[in-house]
Amino acid sequence: xxxxxxxxxxxxxxxxxxxxxxxxxxxxxxxxxxxxxxxxxxxxxxxxxxxxxxxxxxxxxxxxxxxxxxxxxxxxxxxxxxxxxxxxxxxxxxxxxxxxxxxxxxxxxxxxxxxxxxxxxxxxxxxxxxxxxxxxxxxxxxxxxxxxxxxxxxxxxxxxxxxxxxxxxxxxxxxxxxxxxxxxxxxxxxxxxxxxxxxxxxxxxxxxxxxxxxxxxxxxxxxxxxxxxxxxxxxxxxxxxxxxxxxxxxxxxxxxxxxxxxxxxxxxxxxxxxxxxxxxxxxxxxxxxxxxxxxxxxxxxxxxxxxxxxxxxxxxxxxxxxxxxxxxxxxxxxxxxxxxxxxxxxxxxxxxxxxxxxxxxxxxxxxxxxxxxxxxxxxxxx
Amino acid sequence: xxxxxxxxxxxxxxxxxxxxxxxxxxxxxxxxxxxxxxxxxxxxxxxxxxxxxxxxxxxxxxxxxxxxxxxxxxxxxxxxxxxxxxxxxxxxxxxxxxxxxxxxxxxxxxxxxxxxxxxxxxxxxxxxxxxxxxxxxxxxxxx
Numbered sequence: 001x002x003x004x005x006x007x008x009x010x011x012x013x014x015x016x017x018x019x020x021x022x023x024x025x026x027x028x029x030x031x032x033x034x035x036x037x038x039x040x041x042x043x044x045x046x047x048x049x050x051x052x053x054x055x056x057x058x059x060x061x062x063x064x065x066x067x068x069x070x071x072x073x074x075x076x077x078x079x080x081x082x083x084x085x086x087x088x089x090x091x092x093x094x095x096x097x098x099x100x101x102x103x104x105x106x107x108x109x110x111x112x113x114x115x116x117x118x119x120x121x122x123x124x125x126x127x128x129x130x131x132x133x134x135x136x137x138x139x140x141x142x143x144x145x146x147x148x149x150x151x152x153x154x155x156x157x158x159x160x161x162x163x164x165x166x167x168x169x170x171x172x173x174x175x176x177x178x179x180x181x182x183x184x185x186x187x188x189x190x191x192x193x194x195x196x197x198x199x200x201x202x203x204x205x206x207x208x209x210x211x212x213x214x215x216x217x218x219x220x221x222x223x224x225x226x227x228x229x230x231x232x233x234x235x236x237x238x239x240x241x242x243x244x245x246x247x248x249x250x251x252x253x254x255x256x257x258x259x260x261x262x263x264x265x266x267x268x269x270x271x272x273x274x275x276x277x278x279x280x281x282x283x284x285x286x287x288x289x290x291x292x293x294x295x296x297x298x299x300x301x302x303x304x305x306x307x308x309x310x311x312x313x314x315x316x317x318x319x320x321x322x323x324x325x326x327x328x329x330x331x332x333x334x335x336x337x338x339x340x341x342x343x344x345x346x347x348x349x350x351x352x353x354x355x356x357x358x359x360x361x362x363x364x365x366x367x368x369x370x371x372x373x374x375x376x377x378x379x380x381x382x
Numbered sequence: 383x384x385x386x387x388x389x390x391x392x393x394x395x396x397x398x399x400x401x402x403x404x405x406x407x408x409x410x411x412x413x414x415x416x417x418x419x420x421x422x423x424x425x426x427x428x429x430x431x432x433x434x435x436x437x438x439x440x441x442x443x444x445x446x447x448x449x450x451x452x453x454x455x456x457x458x459x460x461x462x463x464x465x466x467x468x469x470x471x472x473x474x475x476x477x478x479x480x481x482x483x484x485x486x487x488x489x490x491x492x493x494x495x496x497x498x499x500x501x502x503x504x505x506x507x508x509x510x511x512x513x514x515x516x517x518x519x520x521x522x523x524x525x
Contacts, residue, residue: 099432104439105474113516114479146473147431 003048006082010075015040021066021076026305027059031318034059036066036076043079052087058094058313062188063306064274084190094189097315098147102185105143109180110197118142119177121156126163128175135211135237136162136173137225139218140181141343148347151354155343158217161377162242166215168380169254173215176205182221185311187228196232203233217242217373219271219342226276241272242373243341247281250288256381259290265297265335266372267326267349268304269342282341282372289379295333305329307348323352327365338369346371389443389509393418393502394433396426396464398456399492400448406495414502417509418446425457426450426464431471434485438475441518444484444509446501447471451489461489483508484515 007013021036022028028035034056042051051057062077070076084094096103108114121142122128128136141155148155166173183198206214214237216222222241229235249255266286272278279301286294299305305326308319327349330338340346349369353362395401401422407414423429426449437445447468455461468487475485486505490498 099430101430101432101435101474104432104435105478107439108435108478108480108517111517116477116479118477142477143474146470146477149470 003043003051003079003082003086006079007043010078010082011072012040012044012074012076012079014072015044015074016072017041018071020069020071024065024069026063026065026308026322027061027318030321031059031316036060036080039083040074040076040079043083048083048086049090052083052090053092057083057087058189061270061306061308061310063270063310065270065303065306068274068302081188081190084188085192088190088192092190094311094313096189097309097312101147102312103189105140106181106183106186106198107191107194110194110201112197112201116178116180118179119175121145121159122163122175123160126160127167127172128163129172130174131209132172132174133210133212134166134171134173135206135209135214136166136175137182137214137216137218137221138175138179139216139221139343141218144343144347148351151347151351153346153350155346155371158343158371158373161371161373162215162217164377165246165255165373165380169249174209174211176209178205180205182224184220184224184228187224188311189313199229199232203229203235206237211237213238213240215240215242215245217343217371219269219276220344223271223275241276241278241281241341243272243282243285244278246373246376247284250285255376257289257376257379258381259292260375260379261291262337263293263295263333263335264337264339265295265330265333266300266339267297267307267330267341267345268301269340269345270304270306270310272341273304274302282339285372285376286339289375295335297329297333299329307342307345308352309344309348319348320352323348324365327352327367331365331367336368338367339372339375340369341372343371387510387514389417389506389514390441391418391444391446391506391509392437392442393420393446393448394423394426394429395420395448395490396450396456396460397422397424399450399454400426400490400498402492403448403490403495403498406492407499410495412495412499414499415506417506418502425455425460427457427460427462427467429464430467431474434471435474438480438484438515438517441515443512443515444486444505446505447485447487448490448498448501449487451491454491480515480517481512483512
């Protein structure tokens with residue numbers, strides 16, 4: 001999409017220059033060099049080539065907090081994405097954290113001929129099928145756990161927990177061994193070409209398997225399948241996030257949970273919350289656990305703050321400041337457990353807590369984290 | 383299989399051992415295949431998974447990482463770090479579905495010029511047998 005088109009579509013020309021976007025932006029709070037208001041302003045004024053070459057366009061977390069507050073209802077992140085597409089066409093590229101490893105992984109996966117060997121995580125007690133109606137889309141979790149082994153996160157726990165819960169409900173989900181990355185991160189970092197290739201690979205695989213329903217434990221995959229794939233190919237299936245599925249199953253009494261005597265708090269992932277408007281389901285799941293206490297953070301639901309990095313771009317000292325502030329907020333609720341629903345949140349928060357070199361006193365931000373699916377699967381009644 | 387196939391191989395060589403070994407091999411006029419394109423790095427410990435994956439992404443048919451022997455390492459623990467990081471890289475490459483044989487790690491000291499030539503020859507033969515890398519999605523690849 002060209003920037004002109006995006007200005008019309010995002011209604012950026014309605015900007016009142018009130019600056020609400022910049023005053024709520026979690027990045028602008030710490031990084032004075034970045035302002036969504038100025039980005040909109042420059043886009044509307046023209047000279048798009050110059051704007052696209054600005055390094056600041058990669059700084060946005062696309063967490064959609066600005067859009068939530070905008071009185072003119074401008075879709076600022078849609079505009080940012082279009083600017084990034086233009087920048088990529090001009091040969092610009094964002095600084096990828098981890099030396100570009102994540103991006104190379106995703107781009108290598110665009111090769112249809114490759115046969116990934118990514119099923120080692122399926123332990124013997126889990127039942128999965130080759131064919132059926134119900135698909136569990138795992139996402140890049142197997143790669144994350146290898147890449148981020150040093151910070152001690154295990155995002156695959158969520159995958160195992162999902163399959164365990166599905167099995168308990170008598171569902172044997174299909175898991176595709178040839179599954180590719182959904183392309184979310186490439187799409188948001190401007191690489192539309194590679195994104196299309198990944199989408200094509202995944203949609204072909206799904207078409208061949210004849211699946212009707214897809215469940216996701218990763219909100220980013222969920223958003224991409226639900227919102228972005230239909231634009232690039234026929235998506236003839238129903239999608240849902242694990243929290244939506246769990247909320248429904250718990251409500252009809254199919255899942256019985258043990259009690260947990262803990263105060264917990266929940267971090268709304270931006271893709272699940274503001275992008276897709278799912279706030280109540282995860283809360284329903286948490287509060288259905290007997291004896292559990294849910295404390296809300298000062299800024300929660302549609303006001304929640306992002307985990308500090310998106311699409312593996314521009315992880316800087318500002319990201320660490322955002323994470324630190326958010327973790328402190330989580331602790332202020334009196335909770336001893338931070339419930340997360342996104343593997344990226346797991347990685348970013350655990351990284352912030354583990355990097356003692358960058359944050360000399362991490363004591364005031366240390367809090368245990370757990371994925372919401374793992375929380376439920378650990379409490380399943382025998 | 384195409385008999386005219388010549389593999390493109392990227393070799394990350396450390397400044398203190400493997401690169402001088404390659405240099406020495408040239409000075410001594412040892413024959414080794416020209417398929418090897420050397421990238422000199424200060425230390426093998428600097429070769430992150432990202433560097434290896436980038437080479438594959440751009441269409442390399444094989445990647446060689448060559449460092450000092452553990453006890454010779456110019457930076458004391460660099461070669462050990464390289465070996466540790468390489469384990470992660472191996473796992474990622476395997477998971478992606480790229481043949482394990484396309485990635486090789488070796489220890490070549492600056493005196494082992496013949497070893498460098500031998501490793502280069504062996505590796506090129508192995509990759510030649512495997513055929514071209516399946517990844518050819520970028521026009522601006524390794525020439």
